[in-house]
Amino acid sequence: MxxxxxxxxxxxxxxxxxxxxxxxxxxxxxxxxxxxxxxxxxxxxxxxxxxxxxxxxxxxxxxDEHLPEHYRGAPALVTDEQGRERCVSCQLCEFICPPKAIKITPSEIPSDDPWAKVEKRPLEFDIDMIRCIYCGMCEEVCPEQAIFLRKDYAITGLKRADMVHDKEKLYEIGGVRVGLVNKWNELK
Incomplete structure (x- = not known):
């Protein structure tokens, strides 16, 4: 050369x-x-x-009216039309999260529950919004479409503990998502 x-x-x-x-x-x-x-x-x-x-x-x-269609905001958990959790605690979002902002503690569903066909659900699901970089990898990897990035850029808190969103807060801000949920599918 x-x-x-x-x-x-x-x-x-x-x-x-x-x-x-x-x-x-x-x-x-x-x-x-x-x-x-x-x-x-x-x-x-x-x-x-x-x-x-x-x-x-x-x-x-x-x-809000100037945000592009592909804008990725803060992540949130969603339920189905009947108020059931979509998350199966597979922990794929936790493993793929680059800044390690997601922490999931899985638990089993009791056998007397009408939805006992599903193996597990999250006991705890925390996302540290200070660490989250809004990359969207958690949304892409979720097999049940349980986590979505909403178009929200104004996340505030008075102390660090306010910026760690627990499962209840994530479901509250996520809302309901319509569509087929694999874990509740009878054919599966």
Missing amino acids: AVVKVTRPKLSAGEKIYLGAVVKGFFITMKHAIDSLRGKSRGAKDLESSGLGVTMQYPEQKW
Whole structure:
């Protein structure tokens, strides 16, 4: 394999101290500032901004109508139409989670339960929203479609413990998902 030797170009004194790039950047910044003050900022109408630039006034204005179709937000657990848990505690989402934000403790379903045909259900299902990176891998790997990423980006809490969502909280924010659930399928 031949070795190609590349020589660096000789820079002038102005190029060596980046004077031209600094001046050019200053003029571009000033142009945007003047356009903003004149109310001619690019994208201001799309974001319904206050008129001074493209800054969205967050609590009053939200991104909800501007979110793309493929947006991935916070994960939540869902139930079926009859209020039954979809999760079978297979722990695939826990194993595939890159930041290890999911913790599942499986338990068995008692034999006297009408839904005893299913082997297990989650006793505890916790997701640490501080650690979650909203990658969507838990949703992709779930065989029962029990976990979904909802379009929610404003997750707040007053302390760290508020940011760990337990099973009840995850079902509360997840809601009901309509469709065939494999674990309740009689043919399975």
